[in-house]
Amino acid sequence: MTASTSDTTGQPRAPEATGAPKHPAPARDQIAVGTLWFGLFGAAAAWSVQTIVNYIVASHTCFPRIYPLDVPTIGRAPLWWIVVIVSFVALVVGALGGLAAFRSWSATRHETGGHAHWALETGEGRTRFMAVAGLVTSAIFIIAILVNGASAVLVQPCW
């Protein structure tokens, strides 16, 4: 194995680390832990609630007891609005999660030096690791929220 001063994409790496072990999160006081956790799991929580609420409403109104219906018990439009509103709220919460992750990232991106790409590559700097991780999870779950909400437009509610 050979050492190099740039990573696989040619981005500059962190300066060489020497000496006794230092604290793994020098920037830990620059952002509240709650903000970090919300950035990590806010979008995921929003998606979970969206999926459960939308599923319960969509399935129960189209299949209330033992026979499936052609039209939801509450009507097509009200069901559509419920799914859209729940999805919109989930999207807003998910976006707030992403925003929290971005704020955390902005505040801690230089935690242990090196280019931003370096944090993705090695994860070095615990605070910015959690921040960038929040960006990754928020992006994945915002996509999931959008796909979930798109069903209201693309799929008929009942059989």
Next chain:
Amino acid sequence: MASTILESPTLTDRLQRTWETPRGVRGVLTTVDHKTIGIRYLVTAFVFLCIGGLEAAAMRAQLAWAGEHMLTAEQYNQLFSMHGVTMIFLFAAPVLSGFSNYLWPLMLGSRDMAFPRLNALSYWLYLGAGVFIYSSLLIGQMPNAGWFDYVPYAERAFDPGRNIDFYAIGLLLLGVSTTVGSVNFIVTLFKTRAPGMSLNRLPIIVWGTLTASFANLFAVPALSAALIFLYLDRTFGTHFYDPAGGGHPLLWQHLFWMFGHPWVYVIVLPAMGIVSDALPTFCRRPLVGYTFVALATVATGILGFGVWLHHMFATGIPPLGLSFFAGASMVIAIPSAIGVFSWIATIWYGRPVFTTAFLFMAGFIVLFTIGGVSGVMTAAAPFDWQLTDTYFVVAHLHYVLVGINVFPVIAGLYYWFPKMTGRMLDERLGRWNFWTMFVGVNVLFLPMHWLGMMGMPRRIYTYDAGLGWSTSNLIATIGAYLFAIGVLLFIVNVWRSLKHGKVAGANPWDAGTLEWSVPSPPPPYNFATIPTVASRHPLWERHLPDEGSGRTELQTNTTLADGRETIGTTPLDAEPLVVMRMPDDTPWPFLLAISLTVLCYGLLLPSSALSVLGVAGALVCTIGWLSPSTSPLDATAGTPFGALPINGTGSRSVAWWGMVCVIATEAAFFAYLLASYFYLGSISTNPFPSNGAPELRLAGLNTILLLVSSGFAEWGRRSGEKGRTGALRLGFIVTLVLGIIFLVLQGVEYHNKGFTPTTDAYGSLFFTITGFHGAHVLVGLIMLAVVLLRGSRRAARNEGGGWLAVANVTMYWHFVDVVWLCVFTSLYLLPHAR
């Protein structure tokens, strides 16, 4: 901090004496060494793999030609059911527990897991569950309704033997094993890492097992609820799954797959972690995109909870409801693809060394991609409708499970076998091993895609000639036997290498993580001195000078040699927090597992005598287990990080974290019970509740009693913390009395009810939910009584264990009260609001 080399022979001799397990039967039954337990898990899981493989071989022999009748339909039913149960429950997850048990403390720089005795219990319960389920073979009544055991087939009316009882009770026991194991992994991760091993420096297998453990905490209770309902239906005639009584078969499917799909990720995420950690060693470079892969692992685990309905696409659920889960099932491909691209990039940018382990990992990437793509196909509901319950699905799931579980497991064994045994596996035999398994698995499962497309259904024991299925089936059977030869070659390799393999040395692969810094096999104490970590690759820092912050110190003056000790750290940054006194070897986990297995046979027969014997044994073992710690409350130990408390109290202690995890999984259990109540209430055609809204007087009084009792418990705890032990006693005595009155009133209410658990599904749910809550109150009362007798006395003497128990039992009591508020609102108040 200063680095003083203190790994002197005196120190290592002392540590050896302290941590060594005695030889002989006593040592076998009492050891709590994570390495021994890990290897036991691996060996036991492999025995089950071989048994499950033999079952598969028999089925493939039957299906090789049209019209074969070597096996009867009933024998075939039992074989395919046990093949699934064995591979999914008794091999795929436990084998990964084996890796994690063995590796975690070594990778994290600790001397053992957070709860060594729970670790031993987890293994013995797993073995007990496996033996229990397979003892059904002795009476020729193995489970026979498939590994997912759909009702109504599995109900007593259609399956009157003991087959399904073995399944239901055995898996409940296995669920206990899985849960205690998961609690142990979670607390170990958050509390027992070496200083400096911050969250961003964890090996990916740790991320995988951590995600799987969290998934288990919230998913296993769904299976437990489903199994309890099934057992009650079959044994006592309740109506959870009986439509005539207001129940519904789909309740089983919902609960089973709420567990089942997260479980799929439980058995693949740690295996993917094996690849993410071992592949970089053979590519001579760090994993590309570590942060992406770590978080993709967590995201996959979370998304895994939102896809359960794709197993139920063909059950008639309306299209919009299905589409949410179809979408999530496709989105889950994103984090999976992150992993695949990361591994490919690691190979691409690295300098691959084509060892057998590398070949198995490369094979895994190929198989995972094939299985993943067919998974995305079946995520589309219309496609699934065409192919559900055909061999296409069999092909998909086997590509996924063999590809993502078995191949990484074998790769992991080639990689870590030298660490475990001190010997290398033979590379030449290894190549034969890989190619026979890789060719075999493709010859076996690829034709099953075509068979599915041609309409061959799953689970048929024979088929007629002329359907066009014969050639593909014959090819699949040839592949199955080729694959079996590959597994046999692996076993031969292990057998030979144990005696004749090349001596490995501490770090034969020039790997970068901490486990390779200790001798092979590691000493009982793992690390003579607890390392201080500065990067994700402590052993590669010379090659990666710009990674980490400072340089890892492997030899420090953190000796901790006054008994079995390791260091406890903070959850995020692994800052030293406490010195943990670890338990000695003990027979209680083994004896407790025996007692619970006896209880299982008591429930199976059912036999009151055996059940009572099992419960009594379990109680005796628990009391023996919980003998209190002898360290005083204010005891500290000198360390290079200053004087640290021994064990600590509150959130500093592992016991507090363990209690939080137990409460989380218990809360999930009650959530599934209440979800079942609302589900059946929403679709039942019977009156629900059967006798109209329940009467509120007694339940309301009980609610007040519990709330007041929580207040007294809290007052007692706080008083105790301030040294007022008299108030502590008083608070707990009042709590005890109020709790007993609660149970008495609950009994009065049961007596006055105009229905029973067997009246209808509402009755079944009402008594099950309130009964389980009552059982939790009873457990809380026993804990309170024990703490009152032991803990408050110890608190009076200013000793640590008592305080810890006071805090934990109070937390548990609050939890029981919160559950009651949910039960009271759902079962009593809401029916009045309709």
